[in-house]
Amino acid sequence: MTTLLNFLDVANSQKTSVDGETLRLLKENRDSLKMSDLTMLLFGHAAFQYLYAGCELGVFELLSKEPDITKEEIGDRLNLEAYPTKCLMLGLTALKLVIKEGDTYRNSFVMQMLFVDGIWQEFYDTVLFEARIVYVGQLDFVESLRQNRNVGLRQFPGEGPDLYHRFIEHPEIEKVFYNYMGSWSRLANPLLIKNVDFSKFQKVVDVSGGDATNATTVAAAYPNVDITLLEIPASCPIAQKKIDAHGLTDRIHVRGVDIFVDEFPKGHDCFMFIHVLVIWTLEENTFLLRKAYEALEPGGSVIIFNSISSDDEDGPVMAALDSPYFMALPATGGMIYSWADHEKCLRDAGFTKMERIDCNAWTPHGIIIATK
Numbered sequence: 191m192t193t194l195l196n197f198l199d200v201a202n203s204q205k206t207s208v209d210g211e212t213l214r215l216l217k218e219n220r221d222s223l224k225m226s227d228l229t230m231l232l233f234g235h236a237a238f239q240y241l242y243a244g245c246e247l248g249v250f251e252l253l254s255k256e257p258d259i260t261k262e263e264i265g266d267r268l269n270l271e272a273y274p275t276k277c278l279m280l281g282l283t284a285l286k287l288v289i290k291e292g293d294t295y296r297n298s299f300v301m302q303m304l305f306v307d308g309i310w311q312e313f314y315d316t317v318l319f320e321a322r323i324v325y326v327g328q329l330d331f332v333e334s335l336r337q338n339r340n341v342g343l344r345q346f347p348g349e350g351p352d353l354y355h356r357f358i359e360h361p362e363i364e365k366v367f368y369n370y371m372g373s374w375s376r377l378a379n380p381l382l383i384k385n386v387d388f389s390k391f392q393k394v395v396d397v398s399g400g401d402a403t404n405a406t407t408v409a410a411a412y413p414n415v416d417i418t419l420l421e422i423p424a425s426c427p428i429a430q431k432k433i434d435a436h437g438l439t440d441r442i443h444v445r446g447v448d449i450f451v452d453e454f455p456k457g458h459d460c461f462m463f464i465h466v467l468v469i470w471t472l473e474e475n476t477f478l479l480r481k482a483y484e485a486l487e488p489g490g491s492v493i494i495f496n497s498i499s500s501d502d503e504d505g506p507v508m509a510a511l512d513s514p515y516f517m518a519l520p521a522t523g524g525m526i527y528s529w530a531d532h533e534k535c536l537r538d539a540g541f542t543k544m545e546r547i548d549c550n551a552w553t554p555h556g557i558i559i560a561t562k
Contacts, residue, residue, distance in 0.1 A: 238320065240278070241287065242320075244278070244287060248268055250304075250305075250310075251310070252268065253296055253297045257297065258294040259294055259295065261275055282295075283295070312373035312376055315369045315373035315374075316370055319370030323366060327340075328515065329342065331517060334517050340519055340522050342519040343356075343520075347359075353519055354425070354520065357425070368400065368425075372403045375465070377553070378495075378553065378555055388408055388415055389412055391415055391491070392416065393458040394408065394416070396418070396464070397463050397466055398420060398463075398466045399417075400428075401428045402419055402430075404462065405419050405433070406436045409436075416443075417442045419433075419443065419445065420449055421446065421447070422447075426446045449481075450477070453485075457487065459490040460486075462492075463495070464493075465496045467532065468512075468516055469524045471522070475532075475535045476539050479492060480538075480539040483562055489561065492559070493557065493559055494532055494558040494559075495555065495557050496556075497554045497555055506554045510526070513525035536560045544559070
């Protein structure tokens with residue numbers, strides 16, 4: 191197969207019809223897709239299935255406790271016959287999730303560090319969310335693009351207008367979702383606590399606060415803060431259970447609302463939108479931010495915290511890969527928006543003073559603080 195260097199040599203000798211702009215991009219390594227990259231994209235669904243199988247069948251947990259065991263020992267421990275074990279370990283090894291030395295296997299360094307750092311459960315919950323919810327909804331990604339609506343919602347039948355209102359009809363999926371959101375928040379929230387000084391706030395509203403992982407994290411780190419958590423009524427008991435378990439009932443108050451219909455509470459100096467503004471259209475985000483602006487005390491702030499894409503709309507890769515879920519499934523509209531997108535919504539809502547904080551993490555999380 192022709193290598194990139196060989197191709198450039200041919201192009202420079204004018205033996206190919208490649209245009210000058212393509213040649214420039216190739217030389218600058220801006221057009222850098224390789225056939226190996228294309229292979230991973232073409233068969234990427236299978237790559238995830240290997241990861242999912244390794245998690246569900248217990249391979250990584252086994253190798254975290256018993257490294258350097260043989261394929262036969264792995265099959266015996268996991269109650270798998272020889273043929274499926276052979277197939278499974280071929281994939282996990284080829285994808286570098288597992289390292290094979292001689293006849294024995296061990297976790298790759300990155301996989302083993304998930305156990306060492308104590309974040310294996312959070313990672314596992316994310317894999318389950320992708321397997322049980324995201325992959326199912328993304329069956330309709332192309333049709334969602336064609337129709338400009340979340341066609342993938344049909345994979346979860348029910349009466350609710352969006353995925354969140356249908357959870358009551360799919361309790362097993364609801365559990366997977368909230369386990370994931372709690373885990374994803376636990377992975378991300380240290381970035382929020384590190385970069386935002388909540389000591390200057392006293393009364394905070396957590397808009398669509400989910401299972402209260404975000405609210406309990408902020409409340410635990412800042413004893414001066416009282417929080418009102420807004421969530422759809424059907425999900426309020428999930429949030430209340432976590433609040434009670436953390437002994438924060440006197441400082442975190444749950445309110446069942448429709449954030450698009452009901453008034454936002456007044457007399458607060460901060461509104462948090464954590465992993466919320468990726469769900470809705472930019473017009474809907476502006477509407478919510480305007481409601482927050484009008485409810486805020488003068489000098490109060492809005493905090494946006496979620497994954498954010500670049501202003502050039504060319505990455506990062508995780509931001510791009512996360513967007514089809516929002517396009518295809520939870521509600522009509524939504525994706526991982528750019529910094530500029532969020533800032534335009536804030537300006538249209540009335541804010542003029544804004545600050546960007548790039549979290550510089552392995553996830554594309556960012557924070558925007560806008561002050562009234």
